[in-house]
Amino acid sequence: MRIETTEGGARAFRGTGAFLWTEVLVQAHEELAMATAMVTQTVLLVFVYILNPALIGVALVGSVLFSSFTLGQRVLNEAAYIRIDHKANDLYLAGPMSPEGYFLGMAAGVLVVYLPPVALLGTLAVVVAHLSVGTSLTLIALASVVWLFAASIGYIFSTFFRDNRAIWAYASLFFNVFGVLPPVFYPFGFFPTYLQPVALLMPPSAAAALLQTRIGAAALSTGQVWVALLGLAGETTFVFLFAVYWAHRTVRGT
Amino acid sequence: MSAEPLWSENLRKVYPVKGGLPVEALAGVSMNVRPGERVALLGRNGAGKTTFLRIASTLLRPTSGSIRVFGYDVDKSPEKARPYIAVVPQEGKPFFHLSPREQVYTYLRARGLSRETAHSRTEEALTRMGLTEVADRLAITLSGGQRQRTMVATVIATEAPLLFLDEPTIGMDPFARREVWSSLRNLTVKGSTILLTTHYLDEAEALSHRLYIVERGRVIVSGTADDLKRSVGGTVKVSLPNSPGRAELFRSFGEVVTDGDGITVIVTPERLGEVMDLTAKSHLTPSVGPVSLEEAFLRVVGRKIDED
Numbered sequence: 001m002r003i004e005t006t007e008g009g010a011r012a013f014r015g016t017g018a019f020l021w022t023e024v025l026v027q028a029h030e031e032l033a034m035a036t037a038m039v040t041q042t043v044l045l046v047f048v049y050i051l052n053p054a055l056i057g058v059a060l061v062g063s064v065l066f067s068s069f070t071l072g073q074r075v076l077n078e079a080a081y082i083r084i085d086h087k088a089n090d091l092y093l094a095g096p097m098s099p100e101g102y103f104l105g106m107a108a109g110v111l112v113v114y115l116p117p118v119a120l121l122g123t124l125a126v127v128v129a130h131l132s133v134g135t136s137l138t139l140i141a142l143a144s145v146v147w148l149f150a151a152s153i154g155y156i157f158s159t160f161f162r163d164n165r166a167i168w169a170y171a172s173l174f175f176n177v178f179g180v181l182p183p184v185f186y187p188f189g190f191f192p193t194y195l196q197p198v199a200l201l202m203p204p205s206a207a208a209a210l211l212q213t214r215i216g217a218a219a220l221s222t223g224q225v226w227v228a229l230l231g232l233a234g235e236t237t238f239v240f241l242f243a244v245y246w247a248h249r250t251v252r253g254t
Numbered sequence: 255m256s257a258e259p260l261w262s263e264n265l266r267k268v269y270p271v272k273g274g275l276p277v278e279a280l281a282g283v284s285m286n287v288r289p290g291e292r293v294a295l296l297g298r299n300g301a302g303k304t305t306f307l308r309i310a311s312t313l314l315r316p317t318s319g320s321i322r323v324f325g326y327d328v329d330k331s332p333e334k335a336r337p338y339i340a341v342v343p344q345e346g347k348p349f350f351h352l353s354p355r356e357q358v359y360t361y362l363r364a365r366g367l368s369r370e371t372a373h374s375r376t377e378e379a380l381t382r383m384g385l386t387e388v389a390d391r392l393a394i395t396l397s398g399g400q401r402q403r404t405m406v407a408t409v410i411a412t413e414a415p416l417l418f419l420d421e422p423t424i425g426m427d428p429f430a431r432r433e434v435w436s437s438l439r440n441l442t443v444k445g446s447t448i449l450l451t452t453h454y455l456d457e458a459e460a461l462s463h464r465l466y467i468v469e470r471g472r473v474i475v476s477g478t479a480d481d482l483k484r485s486v487g488g489t490v491k492v493s494l495p496n497s498p499g500r501a502e503l504f505r506s507f508g509e510v511v512t513d514g515d516g517i518t519v520i521v522t523p524e525r526l527g528e529v530m531d532l533t534a535k536s537h538l539t540p541s542v543g544p545v546s547l548e549e550a551f552l553r554v555v556g557r558k559i560d561e562d
Contacts, residue, residue: 018364022349025360029351029392082349090343091408094311094418095336097364105364252332253314 015097016105023078023109037074038117040176041066044185055186057129058217061139062185062208064125067118068143069184069204072150073175074110079103079158080167089251099247107151118143135214142207142232149203149236150175152243159250184208188218200228203235257325259338259416259447260287260310265319267305267471279305281471282319287416292438292448294462296455296551302471303451304344304420310449311341311418323416340365340414342422344451346405350394354385354404357393361408379411382437384430398425403434410437417441419450423457435461455548467551469558483545486553488521492529493541503536504529509553520545520553 027033041063048059082088092102122143126136157174161167182198182205183191191199199205206228212218213225220228267280280302287293295303308314310321312332321328323335348357358379362372380389383403393401402425409417419438423431431454438448438461452458458465459479467475467482475482483489487509494500496517501510507529508521521529526542533540 014366015364018360018366022352022356022360022364025356026349026351085347086349087343087346088349090308090311090313090341091346091361091405092364093336094313094339094341094343095365095412095414097366101364252312253308 011098013098013101013104015092015101016108019092019097019102019105020109020112023106024112027078027110027113034114034117037070037114038067038121040070040180041121044180048185055217057125057215058187058212059185060121060125060128061131061211061215064118064122064139064143065146065204065207065211066179066184067114067121068147069150069179070175071107071110071114071147072152072154073171074114074154075107075151076154076158076171077167078110079106079155080161081164083158084162084164093251099251100244103155103243103247107148107155110151111147129215131215135211138214139211142211145232145236146203146207149232149239152236152239155243156239156246159246178202179204182208183212183218188212188220196224197227200224201231201235203232206232257322258286259289259291260285260321260323260449262286262306262310262321263319265306265309265321266317267302267309267314268317279471280309280316280319283468283471283473285466285473285476287447287449289447290442290445291464292442292450292462294458294465295449295451295468296453296458296465297451297468298555301468303468305471306468307341307344307418307420307449307451311339312336313341338415340409340412340417342405342409342417342419344420346420348393348401348404348408351392353388353390353392354380354396354400354407355389357404358408358411362411365412367412375411375413379407379437382410382433382440383407384433399427399430402426403430406434406437410441413441413444413446415446417446417448417450419448421451421453423452423454431457455546455551459547467554469555474558475554479547479550482547482554483550486520486545486550488523488525489545490521490523490526491543491545491549492519492521492526492533493517493543494519494533494538504532507532511553520549 045056045059045063049056089102093099122139125131125139131139182202184204188199188209200209209218209220210225210228213220263284265280265283269277269279271277283306295306297303305314309316310323310328312328312335316329324338326334328335348354355376358376359372362375380386383406385400385403385407388396388400393404406422423434426434442448464476464478465482466473475485480489494517496512496515501512501517504510504519507525508519511518519529
């Protein structure tokens with residue numbers, strides 16, 4: 001019997017790389033989706049440039065963070081679609097692949113495919129906003145944290161949908177509201193003072209506020225910096241760990 | 255890996271219904287599948303086949319009862335059972351934006367197979383399923399039957415010790431179905447064990463060593479296809495034109511079924527001669543043939559429905 005299978009339990013994150021590659025192949029065939037992924041950012045950048053060209057650097061930095069955040073919507077759409085339409089989760093998860101490998105592989109695959117346009121915006125941000133090496137690395141680190149938060153939220157949300165039509169209505173709502181309304185594309189100081197603590201607790205605007213402080217477009221107090229940093233780290237860790245738990249929990253229906 | 259591939263005892267599944275009465279999908283299913291067997295799970299729509307398959311393949315929690323895969327408790331330790339299984343889900347589809355070759359290969363890699371093994375098994379499975387000509391076309395451009403063949407190729411290429419196939423040949427043409435049957439037979443020769451559901455009774459008969467018929471969440475018959483046929487009173491059917499009193503005339507030989515303008519008498523081969531004598535005396539022209547599994551299935555399930 002030519003059986004090649006691992007004795008005993010599945011390893012943590014088993015299959016992540018292979019499913020990442022699967023997702024890259026799947027998504028790479030949808031060139032139009034890659035192009036449309038940049039529409040909102042481009043439109044907002046044009047608005048900012050027309051209204052106040054001096055803010056284009058801030059807006060470009062924000063567009064990188066917004067792009068990372070909206071990758072969560074892609075993960076939501078993809079996870080729900082292949083579960084509802086293709087039953088691919090049954091195919092993959094009733095086997096040696098780990099549930100967290102399935103989730104993280106999908107999230108990372110989406111990231112890899114959409115990285116080139118995000119990198120283009122990042123390059124423009126570096127050039128236009130004159131970002132130092134340190135600030136550029138901070139941008140990459142914060143964009144990665146925002147991606148992990150959004151991908152985890154997207155995967156968790158995807159498990160609540162039973163019908164793809166409902167996703168069209170609700171998925172973009174969350175990601176656009178929390179990515180566009182708070183001060184991501186515009187300076188933190190423009191946001192109403194009484195709502196600023198809320199903005200510091202939302203990952204995309206918290207990351208934007210930290211970066212704006214580094215480039216001198218915002219002036220967070222030390223306390224606000226800590227709130228943003230701890231909020232980002234705590235929320236992302238919590239949501240990621242919950243997504244791993246939830247990936248396990250939702251393999252089996254009840 | 256010494257225990258039985260699949261064993262269940264008194265397995266129950268009750269689905270809660272919001273604002274309504276709970277639905278009992280499985281009402282105490284006990285079964286065992288031995289190494290190298292191909293076993294078919296038959297039943298009407300909603301009988302509980304897919305529910306059983308989903309529980310056995312670790313995708314659904316049972317309400318009560320026990321179920322083990324190679325000795326591992328599926329409910330308590332699903333992660334221990336999963337390396338031994340592979341599933342063709344009901345209505346599952348390959349990724350539309352992958353080719354069959356990419357679909358099979360990446361799936362095998364996700365299961366942890368080496369590049370070389372994944373590659374060779376991919377090519378073998380595509381050849382067996384007659385997909386080589388379309389192996390590099392995106393699945394979105396394939397016919398429904400070709401997509402289903404891709405799903406089956408994906409799963410048989412795993413050569414997993416225990417395969418669950420939920421209506422694996424749905425939408426396939428008769429040639430493709432036979433390719434699947436041949437591949438599944440080949441897999442069990444190599445040592446895999448297969449549990450499948452199907453609504454094609456000819457498929458169940460041609461493919462399975464044993465079958466279980468499930469009705470309203472209970473196993474009502476289990477055994478070989480011949481056992482099932484014998485359970486309806488005979489393996490030979492004699493069809494005759496109907497007329498008043500004719501059903502009564504033949505009832506002493508076996509079960510008589512009235513069907514429109516005709517009657518069918520189900521008899522054992524030993525009593526066939528007596529029936530033929532009587533038809534000759536009555537100047538009737540009978541047609542004689544074997545009882546099909548479908549006819550036996552309809553009788554057995556129909557009888558159960560009548561009892562209930």
